[in-house]
Amino acid sequence: MSDPMPSVHPVSSSALQPSFDDLGTPLSEATFCVVDLETTGSGADAEITEIGAVRVRAGQVTGEFQTLVRPTSPIPGLITVLTGITNRMTAEAPGLDSALPSFLQFAAGTVLVAHNAPFDTGFLRRACAALDHPWPGWTVLDTAALARQILIREEVGNCRLSSLARHFGSTITPDHRALTDARATVDVLHGLFERVGNLGVSTVEDLLEFSRKVTPQRRARRRLADGVPEAPGVYRFVREREDGSDEVLYVGTSVNLRRRVRSYFTASEKRRRIDEMVRLSTAVRTTVCCSALEAAVTELRLIHAYAPAYNRRSKHPRRQTWLKLTVEPFPRLSVVAAVREDGADYVGPFGNREAAREAACSLYDAFGIRRCTPRLSTRRPSTPCALAEMGRCSSPCDHTIDVEQYRRLIDRVRDCLRHDLGPVTEAANVRLRRLITEARFEEARTVRDRYDSLRRALLRVHRSSALARCREVVAAQPSEQGWQLHVIRYGRLAAAARTERGEDPLTAAVALQASAATVPPPLLPLSGGAVAESELVSDWLEQPGVRLIELSDDWCLPAGINRRLAVALPSSDPGSGGGDEESQSGDPAP
Structure with missing residues (x-):
């Protein structure tokens, strides 16, 4: 096809x-900054006490960085035993506000490498945020994660820095001092490079992918x-x-x-x-x-x-559900799978049959039209249902209301579907106030959800049919390169093109019209394309900056079709969702 x-x-x-980004950065051409931090602990209130870093390129060390950092609180004794860094040693050291900018300058433009990188980058991120320095956005490589993917347990029992340094024959023994550990990490990094070279890993991007399984x-x-x-x-x-x-x-x-x-x-x-x-x-x-x-x-x-x-x-791209107001002496609402040329009014499409039934309930509550499915006789009355006895149905079945009275009631329903949602909104507001007063919040939420389902469906069908009535719309939107031109016929995108900067968009639009696809008039409320396509086109036409070049017919929505409920559920109701917030439906935009 x-x-x-x-x-x-x-x-x-x-x-x-x-681009070079797509080709990747060869390992031999990348500059790595191998960093290690010593801190006063691992908690959220811990501070950096030492920064050590080695900059390396093509296997050669091109620079080293080391500084103690004066913390704002005393170094715990256990940390002093582990690292050998004392309060006296850091007393004359620069504060983090001086040490951090120096390190950021040293590491600028490099690939940041650390052993257990989340620990070190976490401290660096917090430091940048505290001192209002923008995060450099380094590409970060974790030698511990990379080692876990490359080495098997028979080779090395664990992936601690000291174990890996011994395994790769490093001349540096890690001792919990920042620069020493950074130097040892350099040797580990080069050892890992040698192991992945024969696995097709030749760029920084390949290495990152390898480390992420x-x-x-x-x-x-x-x-x-x-x-x-x-x-x-x-x-x-x-x-x-x-x-x-x-x-x-x-x-x-x-x-x-x-x-x-x-x-x-x-x-x-x-x-x-x-x-x-x-x-x-x-x-x-x-x-x-x-x-x-x-x-x-x-x-x-x-x-x-x-x-x-x-x-x-x-999953079901062609499956749609519509709500139909039937054509018969005593019309009713019916959930159907397609729009037909039968003179009936249609609302939709809905995501499923249940959503269509829920929307129908808002119309039942507002107008009291019948819910029964048999075709009723205009001459012989039949037994009324329980809803009629409860006063929730106009009861045309037993001729409590005659054909002419029911026709006037249906005319109000049609007017609501075609022009003004006001009567349904008013009925829903009245019922919501009563339910909220009685603390029946679950029922109130159901009333609200039913109303929202009907309102969204009406807005969807009117947006689609408004475009479907337009034989042709030619519109343009400016872009950095020039203009984006579109020809829309009966709601279907018939042609698209773009112009270069300096090219006359009107001349291009005329040529585009001549080559645009022919679209036959659709059966309303359907458009020339799928409903979802009509929504995409409507969204684009309503964007700021879109210019209409030619419009063959009126393109408008009924003024009263997008009314909202005035009553919101109390915020204390866990299922209220904030009252009349607009719910999004349908599939996500591409």
Whole structure:
């Protein structure tokens, strides 16, 4: 199957070249700063008493740094026994406010290395925060973690610095003094380098991945990223079949395809299902896009087209649930799976049938329309249900209300669905006040959730149908490179392009209109594309800075359709969630 939205876009040759970041920094060209700290303890109130560091490049020491640091509280006796650092030794030493900037300057632009790095970096982070120094953002390498991945227990019993120094034949014996321990760590680092050289580890990035338990098999699959451009767009992990076709396993978007695809083969990707997906993949296909909107829409269409096994949103991509106001003498609300051309009013889509039923309850409470499912006769009355006896149904079944009276009631329901949510809002507020007064918070929360479900569905359907009524919308958004142009027809993205700086966007827009895809008028309230695509397009059109170039029809929402409840549940109610906060629904944006 071809891409649902194939496109060809000019991409500069420089954008296709791998950057130095993507190639990685060779170990022989990286400068490492091996650091060790001595402290007054390990708790949150402990302080640094000594900093020692060795800067090394290509196996050669290029500088050393050592200073005692005067703490603000006495050094505990046990620490003095362990390190040999006394209060007298630090009495004349510089304070942390003087020592830290000197170390930061010494370590600038290096890869920071430490044995049990979280301990040392934790103290350095707290020191930077306390003294208002920005964290340098070092790449950090932990020799202890790396040793655990490289060495087996038969070689060395544990990964303490002293044990590793002996194992690698270091001439330095660690003694709990910062500079001595840093020098010993240098020897350990070089010993570890020798061990991983024949395992395909040649860059700093490879070394980090190795220390984070990235398997050699996963690292080896980085070849799948070869040739992936450094450009925005959509990527697809595929498994090639014997007949030459592709089984699409996963679809995603990125502003930099090459960087994102490479990240799947590093330690930054920790999802178990994605790890399984990477192992099954045999190739990566990409589609370069000219805007974030085009990328998001293309991703959505690909997910709908292929239903990839490893995309969460592809589980049931075509399954939708709608709430329908039936067309019959005594109409009722019905939960259906599709919109049909039958003259009925539809609200949705909802995430599932239960959500649609919950939304219907808000309409039942507000208008008292019938909930029974049989088709009622206009001539012969039938036995009323329990809801009618409780006064919660208008009871058309026993002709308590006749056809004309019920029609007027249904007209109010239609007006609510089409124009104004006010009557439902008012009814929900009245019931919420009563329930809260009676301290029936669980029921009140149910009323609120039902109302929110209906309001979100109405807003969704009106946003979609507002665009679906527009035969064509041409809009542009400025970017650093020029303008991003989009042609939208009946709510579906029909074409996208970008202009270079200095190029006339109006001329480009006319050309884009001429080449845009033809979209037939949809069946309202559906749009020319999927509801999710219409929402993506609406979100983009409503962004600040988007300019409308051409609009064929009115594009607007009913003024009263997005009303909110005036009554909020008490904050002491553990399930209230803060009253009328907007809930997010649907799938996450790409």
